[in-house]
Amino acid sequence: METRSSSGSTSESVTMVIHNAVIVTMDSESRVFQNGAVVIDKDKIKAIGQSPDILQQFSPLADQILDLHGQIVLPGFVNTHVHTSQQLGRGIADDVDLMTWLHHRIWPYESNMTDEDSYISTLLCGIELIHSGVTCFAEAGGQHVSGMARAVELLGLRACLTESIMDSGEGLPVSWGVRTTDECIQSQKKLYEKHHNTADGRIRIWLGIRQVMNSTDRLLLETRDTARELKTGIHMHVAEIPYENQVVMDTRKVDHGTVTFLDKIDFLQNNLLAAHTVWVNDTEIGFLSRAGVKVSHCPASAMRMLGFARIREMLNAGISVSLGTDGAPSNNRMSIVDEMYLASLINKGREVYKRGTTDRTALPAETVLKMVTVNGAKSVLWDNEIGSLEIGKKVRLFWFLLADMVVINPFSWSMVPVHDCISNLVYCMRTENIVSVMCNGQWIMRDKKILNVDEEEVISLAKRASSKLLRRAGIEIPSRMTIL
Ligand SMILES: [Zn+2]
Incomplete structure (x- = not known):
C-alpha cells in the first residue's frame, strides 16, 4: 500500500503515529492542535494534523500507534x-x-x-x-x-x-x-x-x-x-x-x-x-x-x-x-x-x-x-531541523524536521486545572510533569524512566567520582552547622 504524506512525498510505512494529544507546534503560525497527531518515520516528522485525519491516512501504515489520552506534546x-x-x-x-x-x-x-x-x-x-x-x-x-x-x-x-x-x-x-x-x-x-x-x-x-x-x-x-x-x-x-x-x-x-x-x-x-x-x-x-x-x-x-x-x-x-x-x-x-x-x-x-x-x-x-x-x-544553528513540530517548507522544496519532542502530563496536582495550556506550561509545569522525551525519533525517556543508561548506577558512579575529584583537588567544603 502507498500513501501521500502531507509533505507531498510518498512512503510505504511509517514508524509511529502519536495521536489524541494536545500538540503545541511552535510553528510560525503558533498552531495548537487540541486533538492532534504526529507521524514519525525513523528520525523525522512525516506529518502533523488533526487526529481523525492522520489516523485515517496513516494508521494502516504505522508500525506503532500511541494514544496519549490528551497529554501535551511540544518540540524538545x-x-x-x-x-x-x-x-x-x-x-x-x-x-x-x-x-x-x-x-x-x-x-x-x-x-x-x-x-x-x-x-x-x-x-x-x-x-x-x-x-x-x-x-x-x-x-x-x-x-x-x-x-x-x-x-x-x-x-x-x-x-x-x-x-x-x-x-x-x-x-x-x-x-x-x-x-x-x-x-x-x-x-x-x-x-x-x-x-x-x-x-x-x-x-x-x-x-x-x-x-x-x-x-x-x-x-x-x-x-x-x-x-x-x-x-x-x-x-x-x-x-x-x-x-x-x-x-x-x-x-x-x-x-x-x-x-x-x-x-x-x-x-x-x-x-x-x-x-x-x-x-x-x-x-x-x-x-x-x-x-x-x-x-x-x-x-x-x-x-x-x-x-x-x-x-x-x-x-x-x-x-x-x-x-x-x-x-x-x-x-x-x-x-x-x-x-x-x-x-x-x-x-x-x-x-x-x-x-x-x-x-x-x-x-x-x-x-x-x-x-x-x-x-x-x-x-545552536539547528533551526532548519529542530525547534518546532511541522513539515519544513521552502519555495518548491519540502524537507522533514527531526523528531525531537517532549510529552507532558498536565493531569497532576501541579497543573490542574488547565484553562490556558500555554500559560500552564510556563507558570505551573514542573520537571515532574515531563513523562517522555524523544530525540532523533528515538525515545530516550518513557514514563519518567531514562532508557539508555541505568540511572541508579550513574548516580552511584557520580558520588564516588565526585568525592575522589574533590580530594585530588584539595577542595574542602566547610560545614555550615556544628556537626555533633
Ligand atoms: Zn557558563
Whole structure:
C-alpha cells in the first residue's frame, strides 16, 4: 500500500503515529492542535494534523500507534548554556564570593578532572536535562570533550560540544598550563575532525572562548575565521560582570565593555552564541542585533552572580534570546523548566527598577516557550531541523524536521486545572510533569524512566567520582552547622 504524506512525498510505512494529544507546534503560525497527531518515520516528522485525519491516512501504515489520552506534546527543549563537566561539582561553591568561586573551587575542580570524570559528569547532567524535557543542549566549554561526546552518544541526546579555551589571563591554575593560541585552535580542529557530526549526526563540535579576559586578540580573530572555515558556531561568555567591562576598557582602549570591543575587531557574527550578556548598553544591544548574535539568558545563575540581564530590550531589538541553566556550581538545578518560570518572573520583577512598578506583560508565556524551542534551535544553528513540530517548507522544496519532542502530563496536582495550556506550561509545569522525551525519533525517556543508561548506577558512579575529584583537588567544603 502507498500513501501521500502531507509533505507531498510518498512512503510505504511509517514508524509511529502519536495521536489524541494536545500538540503545541511552535510553528510560525503558533498552531495548537487540541486533538492532534504526529507521524514519525525513523528520525523525522512525516506529518502533523488533526487526529481523525492522520489516523485515517496513516494508521494502516504505522508500525506503532500511541494514544496519549490528551497529554501535551511540544518540540524538545533546547538548553543553550550547560557546563556538563561541572555536574560533579554541584554544591562546591554555594554562598561564596565570585573570586572564591572561581580560584578556590572551580579552577582546582576543573584542573583535576579526568576524561572519565567528564564522561560520568556528563551522564549525570544529561539525565537531569532529559528529565526536564531537553533534547538538545549547547556545552558552554569544558574539559575533556571526548568524555562528553561518549556520554551524549550513549544518552541519545543532541549537543553542540565545546572545549574550554583560554590563551592568556591572570591566576590560571598552573596544572592547566596556559596553551598558546595555536595549541588552542589545533586542539579544537582535532576535536572537530574526531567528533563533528557523529552519533547519527547528533553531535556537533563548536569553538569556544571562555571569556574575553582569558583571550588574546589573535585567539579571538583566529577563532572567528576557523568557525567560518568549519561552518560551525562559537560559544563565549560575554559581559558577565562590570569588572570585565572595566578590564576591557583599560586594556583594549574602548569606551565601553566587551561587546563594544568585539564589535570593533569585527568578531560579532551570526554564529556567535553569547552567554549571559548582562552588562550591555543600548548601543551594544544594537551591535548584537545587527550582527545576528544569539544570546543565552541564564536566569538563576544571573541572579546568583551577575545581575539583571536586559532581556526585554534584547528581544525588542530582534535578538534571538534563548534560555540556559549554566553549570551545577552556578545554579545547582539543571532544569530548563525551572528556568522558564524564573525567566518570566525575574524579567517582570526587573521592571520595578525601570518604572517603579512590576509589568505583568514582560516576557509573557508564549515568549518564554519560544525561547526554549524556536530561539533555542536558532541559537545552536539547528533551526532548519529542530525547534518546532511541522513539515519544513521552502519555495518548491519540502524537507522533514527531526523528531525531537517532549510529552507532558498536565493531569497532576501541579497543573490542574488547565484553562490556558500555554500559560500552564510556563507558570505551573514542573520537571515532574515531563513523562517522555524523544530525540532523533528515538525515545530516550518513557514514563519518567531514562532508557539508555541505568540511572541508579550513574548516580552511584557520580558520588564516588565526585568525592575522589574533590580530594585530588584539595577542595574542602566547610560545614555550615556544628556537626555533633
Ligand atoms: Zn557558563
